[in-house]
Amino acid sequence: MLKTMMRRAGKCAAVAAAGLMMMSAQAAEPIKIGSFLSVTGPASFLGDPELKTLEMYVEKINEEGGVLGRQLELIHYDDVGNASSARNFASRLIRSDQVDIIVGGSTTGATMAAVPLIEQAEVPFISLAGAVVITDPVKKWVFKTPQTDRMAAERILTDMKERGITKFGLISGTGGFGSSGRSQTLEVAEKMGMEVVADVTYSGSDTDMTAQLTNIRNTKGVEAVLNFGFGQGPAIVTRNYDQLGMELPFYQSHGVASDSFLELAGSSAEGLRLPASPLLVPDSLPDDDPQKDVVQNYKAEYEARWDSKVSTFGAYAYDGLMLAVRAMEEAGSTDPEAVRNALENIKGYVGVTGVFNMSPDDHNGLDPESFRILEVQNGEWKLID
Amino acid sequence: MLAEFLQYLFTGITIGATYALIALGFTLIYNASHVINFAQGEFLMIGGMATVSLTAMGVPMVLAIVLAIILAGILGIALQRFAIAPAKQADVVTLIIITIGASIFIRGIAQVVWGKEYHVMQNFSSDEPIRVFGAVLNSQSLWVLGVGAVVVVALVLFFTKTLTGKAILATSMNKEAARLVGVRTQMVLMLAFLVSALLGSVAGIVVAPITFTSYDIGIILGLKGFVAAAIGGLGSGVGAVVGGLALGIVEAMAAGYISSDYKDAVAFSMILLVLFFMPRGLFGPKVVERV
Amino acid sequence: MLNRFMQSRLRGLVFLALILVIIPAFLSNSFQYGMVTQIAILAATVVGLNLLVGFAGQISLGHAGFFGLGAYFTGIATGTYGWPSVPALLVGAIMVGIIAWVVGRPILRLKGHYLSMATLAVGFIIAIILNNERALTGGPDGMPVPAFEVFGWELSSFARYSLFGLEIEGFEAWYIFASVILLVAVWFALNLIESPIGRALRSVHGSEVAASVVGVNTAKYKSLVFVISAIYASLMGSLYAHFLGFITPAVASFEFSILFITMVVLGGMGSTFGVILGAAVLTLLPQVLADFQELETVMFGLILMLTMIFMPKGLLPTLTAIVSKRMRKKAGGEA
């Protein structure tokens, strides 16, 4: 451990020295952006695009001259989807690396494990995880970029209602995302006067969900089915759904809003709907949509750089980084208190995920309308609403 | 009602057949060396991932499958030569930890080489499911069952008809005696790892179209295979097959009839129950301790 | 002879205490304090597990289940129901002890891999319950745990205390607390091992028949050590929960159980000080390997594998063997 510390110190010194030589005029230290992400492990499909996005845009910003005339330095750790390592790495970022701001936390568990520490240390933190508990109740130093799962549930159920559906079956993953989505859906359904007639779950490592779906199919009065979950699970659910020949309207959550889901689920996905960021349908956005440019650019840049499909989750990191940059610019310094205040007052930032309007009561800044309802038609995402 | 039951049964048998193949791999290595190989699941992963990545490179499916199986076989031998053989004096738990280390290592390499995404493999034959009395059977399930049956028959023939197979059996019963009659026990151990790796990779390939495949699919499937082998009785081939099928069916029935939240807990309770009454599993050898 | 026993026991304990006193000299920030505090808590857990695995020779692949139960009992009792920490910790430990006794009786009849399987199943069932009972445990997203508190006095990593006129930070206080706990845990373990009870436990490992014919009720002793190690796990789980301030079902997971048993085996089965080293190495390794980025997993697996292949007895026993061999050689050379 001592060795790493020394190595790390050495590295810092080297970076600093190089910086000094290159820009003798502006001998400013780099701004440190810390991040802990689930780059490997069961939530790697979140952490992986998030890290790629952060790396790529930190580079880009540095090429363009940095922020406040200073370069950005990204310090990131892989929490493997484990909450206690997330806490340890958050602690390391704050105490050892002394970062100026943290953009990270791929999962709700990882985020929530780090929150007490971050609140105490008073470092601005932009989380990339979904659950509503992160920003409700509002925590002074904690912000987040993805829409909450509650918004997703509201958006889906509204769409169902518009189609005249009031009773539906729910199948959810037992992981953090699915489980939190499930309880939000149950609450929203009650509020909207809808009925969840079947409620089953599957665990993240399950390889066949036919039994659970059969259970839903045999429940009386089911008019539609909603699957809340992420990872490969929903793709298996979708294929099993198709194999069972179930014809009811089928909804997925924003957890699978990515092209790789379409690849996995194949033709089985035909006709299903889900709420998603416009990132999946950049070209079908109307020209007057304020997000159109930023969405198209992000997609093009990401895919050119990494040679892999862009994902909604990477976009959370994009928005997180950009919000952090904007807040520091507006604050005119990296003073934590100033940056936090600036973050809280950001209005009208047009991101990939949506248009953010932060306020002291809302550290997320998005509304359910930022979700678009998409439907799979001929193997592609189509904008419905 | 019948349709529902049949549906759960089909689901259970398909996944159970996979567990059975993995359990057979455990059994083979256990018999030859008394090692529980926690890296067994990685053979499965290698089979699926190598096939997928080779076909993506344009290699024809059949050739890709053969190459993937060979790759897994090489890995099996390497595991025995470089990780198990040098540590032959070690304690049972130490050997378990070595195989866990090996499995983390293999998974790590797979992640670097193949990335972290899940991959699809096409069904071997038609995508159209088959309907039986209102229940639906994925055509790939038939492949899983068919290949499973072929493998089991092949194993039985191997152990009863070939000299090599008999040598493995002899070694498992009494290593010293086998050595005395001229069996090269090191060779036999290597063979056991090889066959076990082949089995694992075959399972990984046939099941990939149903479950998808990724670098970390081996963890949980490997574990379930161990569970199946323990229910059946470690060291018993029949036990591995019965244990695998039983585990698969109990999981599916529990998910359908009891509680999907607790289906894994139901499966694990079943293990405890079996072990309470039959401390050596369903078909484990009854050994009288000699003192 | 008996005196030599005493001396060697105390020497180890004093040596450990010295190390714990010296460590802060190498720590420069609260993150590092946090790491060593966790090491101390995890080490105390595996000192308990080692009684079962290293001394009595019974393998448990489900010990994180008991650790997790302790952690969640504390989390729920103090967080949701506002209990004070110490009663929560004790009641939790008693409850876990009872659970371990009830489950232990039947499964400890099993031998070898079947026992591993059964403990693994018990661990899994506990983890599944913690994961599913959302109303109570917060489900997979986890739950916050209040700071450790005794008679209204809170031990928090973030606070500041003044002790005998000495200003100390909360994280330093936690470190001191965890160190004392570790020393007590080690002292109890050593006392237990070097006693008639400890001999009975070790004889279960050495030769179960020999033990039984001289009157050792092996079933009783196996249950006893299973319960003791579960109570160790539960108590440490409770402290871990207080220290982290947030827990998820991962604390009860199979991965965590494997981590515990690996700490024992890597450090040296049956060596109380060895398993502490094992806990330290395995807690620090991910931090050290973090620099390897995506090769981290590969490196971890490789290190684990190689260490076990070349040091099958574990780190500390192998190292002490080498050192004493050297010393003997040296002595021989001089003579």
Added chain:
Amino acid sequence: MTALVEVKGLDKAFGGVHAVEGVSFAVEAGQVYSVIGPNGAGKTTLFNLITGLYVPTKGEVRLNGENTTKLEPNQLAERGMCRTFQQMQICMNMTAIENVMLGRHLQFKSSLFTTLFRLPALLRDEKTAYKRAADLMEYVGCGEYVGAEASAMSYGALKRLEIARALAAEPKVILLDEPAAGLNATETAALEDLIRKIADQGITVMLVEHDMKLVMGISDRLLVLNYGRVLAEGTPEEIRQNPDVIAAYLGG
């Protein structure tokens, strides 16, 4: 006077094979009682049945008049029965003297509480036990190993250590399973002396042994087993002259 150990119609089958069939005999307190017979005659199985390691298929074992057929080995130890093994059962993970101290397990009264806090009561107990164990090691003739690890001892010494461990339990009856196996002539002679000494202390000795010279020299009575059945029973003199025994075994 009732017999100390009484065996009635004992029967043990493994699968379909009878290892011991219809064996009955009685051992009086203070005797040296030997069981002999060719390999595979069921001698060790008989010992395992008497000491509770196996549960008989039929028949009963009585110790001091009490039916002990279904008791566990440790319960028999509590009633004063202790034994050694043909394939030695030494705890190699402990020191030599700890193995002997283990024999005193039943004499310890210290509670878990006393142990955890290492209270003086425990230390006193341990000191006595240590001294007693060291004396016993001296008594059986492996005193030079008092400070050694069990794994560092020679085969002959381990055999003695096992006897010391059994004696530490302060038994009324001690069963020795082939104590002379693998020993040379000098060692065997020493063993004979040791068994005599033990018997002279008033401890009943039961012996399974192949060494005829040893057996005939020290036994008060003998039991001859053949194919799991009793072939003959009596004093050494009677056995030596029994035609069946001569035919099946001695003369064989």
